[in-house]
Each structure stands twice: as structure tokens, then as C-alpha cells.
Amino acid sequence: DQQVKQNSPSLSVQEGRISILNCDYTNSMFDYFLWYKKYPAEGPTFLISISSIKDKNEDGRFTVFLNKSAKHLSLHIVPSQPGDSAVYFCAASLNNNDMRFGAGTRLTVKP
Amino acid sequence: KAGVTQTPRYLIKTRGQQVTLSCSPISGHRSVSWYQQTPGQGLQFLFEYFSETQRNKGNFPGRFSGRQFSNSRSEMNVSTLELGDSALYLCASRDRGPAEAFFGQGTRLTVV
Numbered sequence: 665d666q667q668v669k670q671n672s673p674s675l676s677v678q679e680g681r682i683s684i685l686n687c688d689y690t691n692s693m694f695d696y697f698l699w700y701k702k703y704p705a706e707g708p709t710f711l712i713s714i715s716s717i718k719d720k721n722e723d724g725r726f727t728v729f730l731n732k733s734a735k736h737l738s739l740h741i742v743p744s745q746p747g748d749s750a751v752y753f754c755a756a757s758l759n760n761n762d763m764r765f766g767a768g769t770r771l772t773v774k775p
Numbered sequence: 776k777a778g779v780t781q782t783p784r785y786l787i788k789t790r791g792q793q794v795t796l797s798c799s800p801i802s803g804h805r806s807v808s809w810y811q812q813t814p815g816q817g818l819q820f821l822f823e824y825f826s827e828t829q830r831n832k833g834n835f836p837g838r839f840s841g842r843q844f845s846n847s848r849s850e851m852n853v854s855t856l857e858l859g860d861s862a863l864y865l866c867a868s869r870d871r872g873p874a875e876a877f878f879g880q881g882t883r884l885t886v887v
């Protein structure tokens with residue numbers, strides 16, 4: 665069962681513009697959400713996270729928004745850079761247990 | 776501090792064979808999780824081990840099994856390999872408390 669869904673397999677944006685990656689989840693009990701970034705031939709690396717008690721967390725060019733009523737989170741990257749081109753996975757966990765990941769969104773930032 | 780180490784990096788096996796993959800977590804991390812990555816399916820959770828005990832298990836058949844040793848190193852075994860088992864297998868280690876997981880580079884398994 666896919667408890668975490670990323671419905672857009674790919675996204676293409678122009679350098680300097682905003683990238684918005686979306687993620688939906690079905691289990692309202694999830695209490696911690698994360699975004700990971702993955703380059704080819706490498707393992708995913710942690711990008712940013714948010715606790716369910718918050719609705720926004722910002723780290724430099726990256727901001728994650730959480731809408732608990734809609735069971736939706738999004739990752740905003742602004743301004744987007746070519747080096748941001750990668751596959752982005754969102755993940756959710758409950759009570760510090762294992763994470764459930766979405767299928768990933770491949771972001772391409774064009775110069 | 777060394778990162779998460781997975782061995783081997785690449786593996787080619789024949790249908791029906793069995794395979795064992797290894798994961799050495801970051802020193803001090805007691806939780807090790809295994810994931811299967813295939814195109815279009817993202818990261819599918821296999822199982823998590825904590826202090827040598829399987830704490831959670833995903834929806835995979837019994838051909839997929841694992842274990843964790845007292846030094847937190849973990850192994851994953853797949854028996855009676857099928858073509859559909861071809862994938863990138865990733866392991867991740869993390870601290871006991873709420874924390875981000877650190878992933879290894881993965882083992883690319885190809886079943887022919």
C-alpha cells in the first residue's frame with residue numbers, strides 16, 4: 665500500500681525560477697516528514713524535514729510546507745539551480761519508526 | 776565518521792539462485808532499514824532492524840529476509856531469485872531518536 669504518493673514523476677523548470685515538488689500521504693498518524701535528494705549512482709541524501717506540529721520549515725533555498733488537513737506537503741526550491749537536478753523523494757514516519765517513501769520526482773533545472 | 780557501507784556494489788545472479796547483501800551502518804547507529812528501488816516504484820520498504828531485532832517489515836514475500844548482528848551490521852538475503860528482483864537495494868542507518876536516515880550507495884542486483 666502506497667501511503668506516501670508523489671504523483672508527478674518529473675518536473676522541468678528554468679534556472680532561477682521556483683521548483684515546487686508535491687507529496688500526499690494517507691496516514692494521518694504520520695508525525696515526521698522528510699525530503700531526500702538522489703543523484704544517479706549515489707544513495708539518497710537528506711535535504712530537509714518537518715515535524716507534524718509545524719507547517720513550515722525553511723533552510724536556505726529550500727522550504728517545506730505541511731498542510732495536515734489536506735495530508736499534503738510540498739518542497740519549494742528558490743531560486744532553482746542546475747545542480748538541483750536530481751530525483752527527490754518525500755518520506756514520512758510515525759513514532760520514530762521506519763520511513764515510507766514516495767515514488768520520487770525527477771527534477772530537471774535547465775540553464 | 777565513516778558513512779554507511781554496502782557491499783557488494785554490483786551483483787549479477789541467475790534466476791533461482793540466492794544472494795546475500797551486506798550493510799555496515801554508521802558507528803553508533805542501531806537502526807538499519809532496507810529498501811528496494813525500482814523505476815516507477817520509488818523506495819519500497821523491506822524491513823528495519825534495531826538492536827538485532829526486526830522491528831518492522833514491509834510487504835515483500837518471505838524470500839526476502841534479513842538479520843542484524845551485535846555490531847549493528849546487517850545482511851539481507853533473497854532466495855530463489857526472480858527476474859523482478861533486479862533493483863537497487865539501499866540500506867539506511869539512523870540514531871535511536873527522531874533523526875534523518877543516512878543511506879549507503881546501494882547494491883545494484885541484476886537477475887538474468
